[in-house]
Amino acid sequence: MWWTALRNESVKILAKPRSYLGFVAITLLVAVILLALALDGRSYIEFVTSSLQQSLTVEGQMLNGYLVGFIILQMLVVHLPLLVALVTGDLVSGEAAMGTLRNLLTRPLSRRGLLLSKYGAAAVYTLVLLFWLGLMAVLVSPWIFGVGDLAVLSNEGLQILPASEVMPRFFQAFGVAFAALYTVACLSVTFSCFADNSIGPIVGTMATIMVFTLVGTLDVALFDHIRPFLFTTHMAAWRSLFLDPIPWGDILFSMLLLAAHWVVLIGVGLWTFDRKDILT
Amino acid sequence: MIKPSLDVVKAVGLVKDYGSFRAVDGLSFTLQAGGVMGFLGPNGAGKSTTMRMLVDLIRPSGGELFLFGLSFRTHRQTILSRVGCLIEKPDFYKYLSALQNLELLARASGVSNPKKRSEELMEFVGLKGRENDKVSSFSHGMRQRLGLAQCLLHDPDLVVLDEPGTGLDPQGLVDMREMIQNLHQVQGKTVLLSSHHLAEVEAVATDLVVINKGRCVVQGSAQTLLSQSERQIRLTVGRPKEALALLNAGPWAGGGRLNENEELTMALGREEVPTVVQFLTQNGFEVYAVESRQKLEDYYRKLLQQNPHQA
Numbered sequence: 001m002w003w004t005a006l007r008n009e010s011v012k013i014l015a016k017p018r019s020y021l022g023f024v025a026i027t028l029l030v031a032v033i034l035l036a037l038a039l040d041g042r043s044y045i046e047f048v049t050s051s052l053q054q055s056l057t058v059e060g061q062m063l064n065g066y067l068v069g070f071i072i073l074q075m076l077v078v079h080l081p082l083l084v085a086l087v088t089g090d091l092v093s094g095e096a097a098m099g100t101l102r103n104l105l106t107r108p109l110s111r112r113g114l115l116l117s118k119y120g121a122a123a124v125y126t127l128v129l130l131f132w133l134g135l136m137a138v139l140v141s142p143w144i145f146g147v148g149d150l151a152v153l154s155n156e157g158l159q160i161l162p163a164s165e166v167m168p169r170f171f172q173a174f175g176v177a178f179a180a181l182y183t184v185a186c187l188s189v190t191f192s193c194f195a196d197n198s199i200g201p202i203v204g205t206m207a208t209i210m211v212f213t214l215v216g217t218l219d220v221a222l223f224d225h226i227r228p229f230l231f232t233t234h235m236a237a238w239r240s241l242f243l244d245p246i247p248w249g250d251i252l253f254s255m256l257l258l259a260a261h262w263v264v265l266i267g268v269g270l271w272t273f274d275r276k277d278i279l280t
Numbered sequence: 281m282i283k284p285s286l287d288v289v290k291a292v293g294l295v296k297d298y299g300s301f302r303a304v305d306g307l308s309f310t311l312q313a314g315g316v317m318g319f320l321g322p323n324g325a326g327k328s329t330t331m332r333m334l335v336d337l338i339r340p341s342g343g344e345l346f347l348f349g350l351s352f353r354t355h356r357q358t359i360l361s362r363v364g365c366l367i368e369k370p371d372f373y374k375y376l377s378a379l380q381n382l383e384l385l386a387r388a389s390g391v392s393n394p395k396k397r398s399e400e401l402m403e404f405v406g407l408k409g410r411e412n413d414k415v416s417s418f419s420h421g422m423r424q425r426l427g428l429a430q431c432l433l434h435d436p437d438l439v440v441l442d443e444p445g446t447g448l449d450p451q452g453l454v455d456m457r458e459m460i461q462n463l464h465q466v467q468g469k470t471v472l473l474s475s476h477h478l479a480e481v482e483a484v485a486t487d488l489v490v491i492n493k494g495r496c497v498v499q500g501s502a503q504t505l506l507s508q509s510e511r512q513i514r515l516t517v518g519r520p521k522e523a524l525a526l527l528n529a530g531p532w533a534g535g536g537r538l539n540e541n542e543e544l545t546m547a548l549g550r551e552e553v554p555t556v557v558q559f560l561t562q563n564g565f566e567v568y569a570v571e572s573r574q575k576l577e578d579y580y581r582k583l584l585q586q587n588p589h590q591a
Contacts, residue, residue, distance in 0.1 A: 015375050103385055
């Protein structure tokens with residue numbers, strides 16, 4: 001029955017116009033970035049690497065599809081939480097507002113099963129959205145700009161990754177980015193269990209991200225103990241996959257912490273939804 | 281722990297609190313298999329809350345509720361596989377077609393061939409030909425019909441209908457009544473029907489429960505309860521004002537009144553009707569017509585007047 005419920009949820013997401021906003025937004029944003037870099041990418045690269053040009057001689061094409069893909073990921077992973085929350089924050093509360101939750105909850109399916117299917121649908125949607133971004137970043141960019149070694153600026157300085165290593169790292173980075181974005185999805189679905197309108201959970205999710213990000217960036221001793229445990233601290237963990245050597249220990253910690261968030265958020269959602277009186 | 285029975289519905293001392301407000305206050309009633317129970321009460325009596333508790337949309341604060349002798353606490357899915365409901369207004373996914381909506385709910389109900397079953401029910405509720413139209417294009421009446429279809433998808437034994445006639449035009453009300461009668465008489469389903477359209481309830485109900493302020497005022501078979509009430513007699517007589525004056529001067533003083541059509545109406549016991557007619561004719565009045573009514577509406581109004589606070 002869980003698979004049936006997941007299928008139903010997927011059918012609904014597919015049929016809802018709102019679900020395509022994210023894809024349209026990503027396509028437009030990527031198009032803008034690609035156009036900008038195609039027109040003025042060389043001067044952008046020169047500006048970024050100006051401090052290194054006296055000590056380094058660059059041979060070959062630094063502005064290539066892999067670098068553009070990396071830039072796209074870096075820019076858009078920041079915007080993806082809003083696009084994810086826009087759909088996942090509506091999964092329970094939107095149905096409560098529409099009145100369709102009544103129809104679903106009077107079917108011979110457990111409330112927990114139904115809610116888990118919504119968390120499942122949120123995972124599928126997040127994955128597909130990320131896949132679309134990946135398609136744009138890793139396939140379209142190399143098609144336009146060609147491929148080459150990837151130059152990445154890190155705390156250690158400029159790192160050059162051979163072209164042959166880049167694609168596997170992109171795939172792994174998408175895995176870590178999914179873990180972070182699914183935490184956002186879980187947060188908005190959980191908020192959705194408390195509300196009877198769509199706006200509340202979406203605004204609540206974005207507000208939480210903003211507050212946590214602020215706490216994570218403020219250099220205050222009080223927050224030092226909290227910071228490592230905020231999911232927002234690990235939202236950019238995917239970037240570590242482009243370091244050499246890859247800090248697997250840090251990445252594992254990030255993944256475990258994000259997974260712990262899933263468990264807690266889903267647990268809170270199930271507990272709340274199981275006891276919720278459906279009054280709409 | 282109260283022992284469950286084999287009644288289709290058995291509510292024992294049901295309570296539902298919303299904060300400090302008690303919406304349902306120790307409500308008890310039973311519904312036996314094969315009947316159509318009219319579930320009546322004024323606005324705010326606790327009908328909708330009770331009906332939501334019957335399908336586990338709302339959890340009781342106290343009391344016991346058994347459906348088919350089972351409790352939601354331990355057999356939620358088994359119970360819901362035997363119950364279909366239309367609670368308040370029929371809501372659907374407006375961006376899906378009528379058939380897609382039904383198919384989706386049929387799958388959620390574990391129906392083996394969702395498409396076939398959905399098409400059958402579209403025909404049953406008179407929406408054949410509109411299967412592929414988006415629900416957003418449906419009128420309220422069409423949505424009510426679709427609402428009835430969705431609650432029958434898994435061929436339930438008990439059908440719970442909360443105000444199924446709301447917003448329907450006169451023909452829609454007749455069609456809805458016929459569909460409910462079909463469910464009961466042809467398909468043998470047990471129906472719990474809440475409605476403010478008392479004439480519709482009267483036409484189909486075999487049993488009645490009247491609640492007020494969250495408590496049961498009366499329960500019993502419709503026939504028995506209505507036979508206990510006084511008959512309302514409407515007499516079409518010549519010179520009605522004089523006839524009324526005569527009656528008021530005699531043994532029926534204060535019992536009669538003239539309605540807006542200048543007809544004489546009186547509340548009488550069944551055996552008194554021929555006596556009144558004879559009395560009038562003996563006194564020179566022409567009696568053109570006698571109509572004996574025993575309407576649920578009269579009974580219901582009188583019952584609530586007698587039990588305004590339902591102590």
